[in-house]
Amino acid sequence: MNQSLSIANSGLQAQQSRVHAAAHNIANLTTDDFRPQQVALSSREGGGVRAEVSSAPNSGPPRFDPQSGELLGNFSGTDLPTEALTLISARRAYGANLALLRTELERGQELMRILE
Numbered sequence: 001m002n003q004s005l006s007i008a009n010s011g012l013q014a015q016q017s018r019v020h021a022a023a024h025n026i027a028n029l030t031t032d033d034f035r036p037q038q039v040a041l042s043s044r045e046g047g048g049v050r051a052e053v054s055s056a057p058n059s060g061p062p063r064f065d066p067q068s069g070e071l072l073g074n075f076s077g078t079d080l081p082t083e084a085l086t087l088i089s090a091r092r093a094y095g096a097n098l099a100l101l102r103t104e105l106e107r108g109q110e111l112m113r114i115l116e
Contacts, residue, residue, distance in 0.1 A: 003047055004104045010048030011097035014041055017051035018090040025078045033059045034076040036083075 021037040028034040035055040044050050061076035 002104060002108075004100060007048045008097045008104065010044060010050070011100075011114040012041075012094060014049045014051040015094040015097065017053055017088045018086055019094075021053055022083045022086040022090070025082050026080065029076055029078045031076050032063065032073045034078060035059045036076070036078045079096060 006040050016039075018039045025034075025036040025079045026050055028036070029114055035058065040054070041050070056077050058074075058077060060077040063072045063075050064070065065072055089094045
């Protein structure tokens with residue numbers, strides 16, 4: 001596979017991981033003691049990006065019984081505005097990687113046309 005296509009493909013997969021984690025976190029917004037997933041992106045040797053998914057170290061703030069004051073657990077650690085921003089930025093990055101794929105495919109088609 002062409003290096004540019006490989007780089008774009010790794011970018012698409014990384015953004016897919018970000019969207020999946022954000023959707024999972026949003027779905028668990030009201031789940032007590034939920035530790036949201038985090039996605040760390042790093043560059044790969046030879047080009048491209050790697051996405052590593054892990055759980056946040058802590059859940060949300062403590063949740064107490066309003067009557068007794070007893071600790072019931074923790075709220076979800078999901079921050080909805082952060083997840084919304086993640087979805088927006090992942091969408092834009094996904095689009096940029098798709099544009100690279102399209103450009104590379106068009107370039108390959110043009111080269112084939114010239115060589116005919």
